Amino acid sequence: MSKRFFLSxxxxxxxxxxxxxxxxxxxxxxxxSGSGSAPFFISGEPTLIINGFDLNSIGINRPAxxxxxxxxxxxxxxxTPIDLVIYEDGNGGSPSDATLVGTTQVxxxxxxxxxAVLPTPITVTQPVIWVGFYLPVNFVxxxxxxxxxxxxxxxxxxxxxxxxxxxxxxxxxxxxxGSAPVNVNLGGKARITLEITGxxxxxxxxxxxxxxxxxxxxxxxxxxxxxLLYDSADEMVSYQDQIxxxxxxxxxxxxxxxxxxxxxxxxxxxxxxxFKTGGVVPNRFSVRITHCIRPAAEDIDRAVFAVAYSQPxxxxxxxxxxxxxxxxxxxxxxxxxxxFIR
Numbered sequence: 001m002s003k004r005f006f007l008s009x010x011x012x013x014x015x016x017x018x019x020x021x022x023x024x025x026x027x028x029x030x031x032x033s034g035s036g037s038a039p040f041f042i043s044g045e046p047t048l049i050i051n052g053f054d055l056n057s058i059g060i061n062r063p064a065x066x067x068x069x070x071x072x073x074x075x076x077x078x079x080t081p082i083d084l085v086i087y088e089d090g091n092g093g094s095p096s097d098a099t100l101v102g103t104t105q106v107x108x109x110x111x112x113x114x115x116a117v118l119p120t121p122i123t124v125t126q127p128v129i130w131v132g133f134y135l136p137v138n139f140v141x142x143x144x145x146x147x148x149x150x151x152x153x154x155x156x157x158x159x160x161x162x163x164x165x166x167x168x169x170x171x172x173x174x175x176x177x178g179s180a181p182v183n184v185n186l187g188g189k190a191r192i193t194l195e196i197t198g199x200x201x202x203x204x205x206x207x208x209x210x211x212x213x214x215x216x217x218x219x220x221x222x223x224x225x226x227x228l229l230y231d232s233a234d235e236m237v238s239y240q241d242q243i244x245x246x247x248x249x250x251x252x253x254x255x256x257x258x259x260x261x262x263x264x265x266x267x268x269x270x271x272x273x274x275f276k277t278g279g280v281v282p283n284r285f286s287v288r289i290t291h292c293i294r295p296a297a298e299d300i301d302r303a304v305f306a307v308a309y310s311q312p313x314x315x316x317x318x319x320x321x322x323x324x325x326x327x328x329x330x331x332x333x334x335x336x337x338x339x340f341i342r
Contacts, residue, residue, distance in 0.1 A: 027060065027196050027318075029053050031189040034146025039074040040186065042139045048155040048170070049141065050085070050132030051192045052095065055124075061198040066102070067121040069131055071114050072191035075140035078109040083134040084116050085164055088126035095130045095153060096168045103164065108139075124196075131194050134164060144188040149177040152190045216323060219292060222247035225270045228337060229326070231290035238287040244275045245289070245334075256336060257313040260306075263340040266299050270337045283309075285332055292328040293339045302341040303327045309335030 031051055055062060069084055084106055087098035102122030108114045130153070135141065143152070155162065155170035162170040178185030218233040225247035235243055250256050250269040259265045274285070295303040305320040305327050313336060318329040327339055 027058070027198070028193055029058065029060075029196055030191075030193040031147075031151055032144040032191055032193070034144055034188065036145040036188075037072070037142045037191070038145045038187065039140045040143055040184075040190075042135045042137055042141075044137065045156055045159060046134055046136050046161055048085070048132060048134045048153075048164070048167075049190050049192070050087070050095065050130045050153050050155070051190055052089075052092075052128060052130050052151045052153065053194075054092065054128050055196075055198075056127045059198075060196060062127070063123050063125045065121045065123050065197045066129075066131070066194055067118050067197070068195040069116050069118070070193045071108075071133055072142035073108055073111050073114050073140070074142055075138070076108045076110060076114075077136045077139050079107060080136045080139075081105045082108060082136065082139075083164060084118075085130075085132060085134065086122050086124070087130040087167070088124045089128040089130060090126045092128045094173075096173060098128075098130055098167060099126075100165050106133075132190070132192055134161075142191045143176075143186040144191055145186070146188050149186045149188060150175045152176045152186055152188075152192075154182045154184060216292075216326070219290075219326075222270070222272075225249050225268070225272075227267065227294040228270050228272075229292045229294075234287060234289040238289075242277055245272060246275070247272045250336070256338075257308040257315050259340070260315050260317060263304075263306075263315075263317065263342045265338060266303070266341055267293070267295060267339055272334045272337055274334045283333065285334070288330040288332055290328055291331045291337060292323065292326040293337070294326055295339050297325070299339070299341050300325060300327070303339045304341070305329035305337070306340055307331060307333060307335055307337050309333040315340075 055064060066086060084104050085100060086102040087095060088101050089095055089098040101124060104118055106116045153175050155167055155173040157171040167173055172181050174182040176182055176184050176186040218231050219229040220232040221229050228247060230245060235245060248271050250271055256269040293305060300322065304317050306315045306317045308315045317340060320327045320329045
């Protein structure tokens with residue numbers, strides 16, 4: 001069977017890094033690295049599209065928990081059940097010997113970014129995971145047209161379905177780099193991402209990326225918290241002004257969570273809470289709210305944003321974006337906020 005595909009380039013605005021830390025999952029894992037996109041068409045029979053992630057190289061401690069998976073959709077097949085699958089792999093390389101650890105059925109009815117919230121979060125213990133969707137005929141998904149294609153794999157059996165419990169049962173299984181047996185070159189990676197929480201609550205990440213093109217006009221400072229700002233558009237537009245954010249500064253060191261190993265706390269520790277209509281205090285933002293901290297000038301090249309939430313509170317160091325003299329991150333949970341250097 002030959003897989004038909006067609007190309008058209010789209011413009012995608014990237015606000016932060018392709019791997020952005022926020023919580024439950026605390027970290028969004030993505031293979032994407034560029035703005036060009038190409039639609040790819042499923043023809044002939046249902047086809048599994050999966051992305052591979054090496055948790056060791058990203059610094060995700062295990063056991064880790066996955067609770068959301070997303071895919072960029074060009075053309076859906078409304079009403080058709082689709083299997084979302086998660087495999088774990090102890091040795092990397094080919095996923096032919098990977099173990100299925102989670103699956104759920106979803107339906108995708110509209111174009112755009114589809115996010116599946118797993119009814120039961122999936123725990124993974126192995127260093128490599130493979131995550132994706134068993135897509136129906138006529139479905140069109142998007143691929144990032146930059147970088148290598150060796151981490152997006154296709155699997156299908158001509159004329160029918162194969163056993164998702166055993167990837168080796170697929171007649172065709174291979175990477176999407178143009179090589180046999182798949183013979184499809186994505187020229188990049190499928191736009192499939194996931195949200196994951198590592199053990200211990202602390203995700204170690206790299207130095208902040210510099211992003212000078214972000215519009216900061218919607219950033220609003222907290223009156224009682226110097227140097228901490230949030231995106232008021234997230235409050236007024238995404239939440240339709242149905243949420244109110246408040247911040248206080250923690251003045252006693254013992255009130256803040258312990259500093260994670262290898263990091264140095266710099267500046268103030270803040271405590272952010274939120275109220276919805278009727279005084280309800282959400283423990284998770286349904287829409288991520290961008291927050292930024294203005295670090296000391298000597299720290300800007302090493303500063304990373306961190307949050308601590310739940311009980312007991314443990315710092316999660318987020319992958320951060322440098323925007324001018326600010327360090328910014330997308331926040332899923334209210335709680336303590338600060339910046340660290342290492």
